[in-house]
Ligand SMILES: [Zn+2]
């Protein structure tokens with residue numbers, strides 16, 4: 001389950017929802033995204049990563065980004081590429097995980113929020129996916145500082161405007 005917070009510009013009415021975590025739909029999405037990355041459909045960087053790290057995994061939890069070119073916010077799946085820290089981490093990870101799941105390759109594993117905490121115990125982030133703005137094609141950067149966010153349309157400060165859980 002993920003959560004979101006809504007932000008609003010009181011001057012022009014612009015609104016943005018900052019999504020975090022994963023939803024149920026991500027279990028199916030996981031393999032879809034993984035295949036696209038492996039096949040090169042999403043560029044050379046992911047394809048090379050999975051060629052070098054066949055057991056690599058991806059973090060597909062949601063993340064807000066900000067476009068360096070047009071200033072708009074966009075919620076994307078991180079698609080950060082991770083691999084085992086070392087062989088010891090690999091053995092320990094399999095041992096721990098088998099207690100919860102019969103099938104190691106079960107896609108659910110990577111989307112359960114409580115198991116996500118084990119990312120840092122067994123895996124290390126190796127490559128970031130180069131996200132592009134879906135409107136102008138500009139470079140997207142991670143953005144978390146919504147307490148100091150400004151409206152991409154008029155430059156006014158954004159204020160928090162509720163929130164909730166999704167999925
Ligand atoms: Zn505004």
Ligand SMILES: [Zn+2]
Nearest residue numbers: 067070133136
């Ligand atoms: Zn843009």
